[in-house]
Amino acid sequence: MTRRAPSWLRAGLFGALCLGATACGTDRALTGVWQQVCEGDASACADAPFVYKLHLGRFGDDLTGLVARYAKSGPAASFDTLRECGCYLVTSGSARALTTRFQIEPGMPSALGCPAVGHAFSAPGCKEAIANPPCQTVQFELDGESDTLVGNLKCDDAPPVTVRFEPVNERLRRTCVGACRNAPDTGSSE
Amino acid sequence: MNAPRTLWALTVVVVTLSAALVSAAPAPDAARILAPPPEGFKRPTVLVYPLVDMAPLAEVSPAVVSTPAAQSNVPAFDAFVSALSRYPNLRVVAPASVVSRIKARRTWLEGVRVGAARADEGRDASAQVRLEDATRALADAARVFHEVEHAYVDPRAVARTELARASTLLEQGDALEANEAFVAALSTDARTRLRPEYDRAETIAALERARLGLLTAPRAPERFTRWPASESAAADVFIVRARHHAAQGGEPARLELVVVSANGTLVPETQPLPAGVPAEEAGGRLASRLFACLPFGGAAPVRRATREVRADVGGAGFVFLENPLDPFGHVGAAVHLTTQIAKRVSIETMAMVSNSIADSSAQITESMVTLRGAIAPGFETRLGAARFEAHVGLEVASPGAFVTSSNVYCRHFGVPTDGLGYQACVDGGGLDRTPRRVLVGAYASLGASLDLPEDLYLVARLNYAEYLFASGSSDLGRPLGGALSLGYQLR
CATH class of the missing domain: 2.40.160.20 (Porin)
Structure with missing residues (x-):
């Protein structure tokens, strides 16, 4: 019969191995910044008024973060801050196996640190889009874990459209204040 | 108060004071000297070197003896060592133990090995008439032997090296240095003579001159009064070196002593050995005088641990x-x-x-x-x-x-600070806080x-x-x- 080391000893050894590291294990995979890709077969970009950048944080099976939305001015995607048009809290996030699901609610005043009104965003047509959002809820269902997230997004009851995201080396945003720094109100309604 | 009671009281006081005074009186010097030292007493160490017997200088052809260097044939010297050893405040190291001490030094074995090798080289060079090489090698050998005090272990070997050096110097024509080497040989072992078959008249005459010169005007070599380089210096260690001279020209035989300390102070002593005076008496007198000039000793130094x-x-x-x-x-x-x-x-x-x-x-x-x-x-x-x-x-x-949270929003966005963070993430809400x-x-x-x-x-x-x-x-x-x-x- 093989005797196992006591739990506290195993925990200690594991802790010693993790000493100095900021995170261990795979339950933080997906955490980072993901940017929508319009090249190739991502047909969603062609007619869509917005592209998205995901600032995700994964904790085991739970997922949260922010989604920044950028207004398009042509077929190509642009993630210039001047074109930012909305910053939304990720809700109902989950990450199980290789499938990631979450949603944002542009119709709700849930932009973390920002007012629901769009006066802070200067992209053409942005104020109107925020005041009268084309979707109350946008649902994301993506597959993949490390290099690419491919799946679809669904605006309310409309048919889903295919989207693809790739990781980018950027600082993870944990607030929308940067994009709406002139906003008089700060805080989250969650 | 009646008179008898007063008288009794006075008697008791007088007796008590007398007893106290008697008990407080100092003991006689002799009793103090012979009394065993108290515990912890630090005794000076006296290293009595083997006697160098110069008496055979008086003989033209002394017999070669196989007496070990540590033993003397002079009863007065043995009596002196014995008497000195009886002083309880001194730690006397007898000649035999001094020889062991010399041989136990790390430098002695190496010095003997090097000295013997150089002496052999010198003799070989001398046989091949390479006189300069021979002189240099024999001088090296003698110097090394003297440095490690091998002359007190095997005086005959050291003296033969000096004799070979002297002969070679003489062949080179350096009569002055040759004479010093002959003197060194005789001072190390006074029985040193040339072999009977040796026929070089100039060398025979030079050795004889040196012998007669030492006999009439004895002089101790410089190393006799020097602290040995191979002995570590210590303030409470003293070296006693002694030479025995035969009676000469109406003068009685005598013991010549010197006390050498590590700091360079010297105390010379001479003890005549006239015929008819018992050896114990002469040795005892010499020991008494030497004892008087040695430090008495004192409390052992308290060892203090270095606080590091x-x-x-x-x-x-x-x-x-x-x-x-x-x-x-x-x-x-x-x-x-x-x-x-x-x-x-x-x-x-x-x-x-x-x-x-x-x-x-x-x-x-x-x-x-x-x-x-x-x-x-x-x-x-x-x-x-x-x-x-x-x-x-x-x-x-x-x-x-210790602030933890299982709320995913708290974990990702953090606690609210300056308008940032997750507003609902507060104690009792999404946070568990242990102060x-x-x-x-x-x-x-x-x-x-x-x-x-x-x-x-x-x-x-x-x-x-x-x-x-x-x-x-x-x-x-x-x-x-x-x-x-x-x-x-x-x-």
């Missing part, structure tokens, strides 16, 4: 093995002071400040500053430049507020250090604590960690 203090500063890290989350690390800085209080006993004092690093599941929402301090006596031992130590003692620790605690328990550490130049050292330590008391409920305990530090050794 070592201070080191370095990086430290640990993990609470007892922890409600997955183990997470704490890194910081630690200061250690180790005070050596005895040869292998020391006290370690430790102070550490650390900050937590993120746990793997990111449930800690605020970094935790932990203060730790410990004091622990223990043992240490040295192995070359390395030192190993083990200490067990008491630790007082204060882990900072700062004070923990007290047992501490143990193992260390290994390596000496570096300039009193610096590098030390690695492993430490562990088991907390026994807490100021409130605490989920954290059993810190296991280590430290790597650079230190300086203070004295």
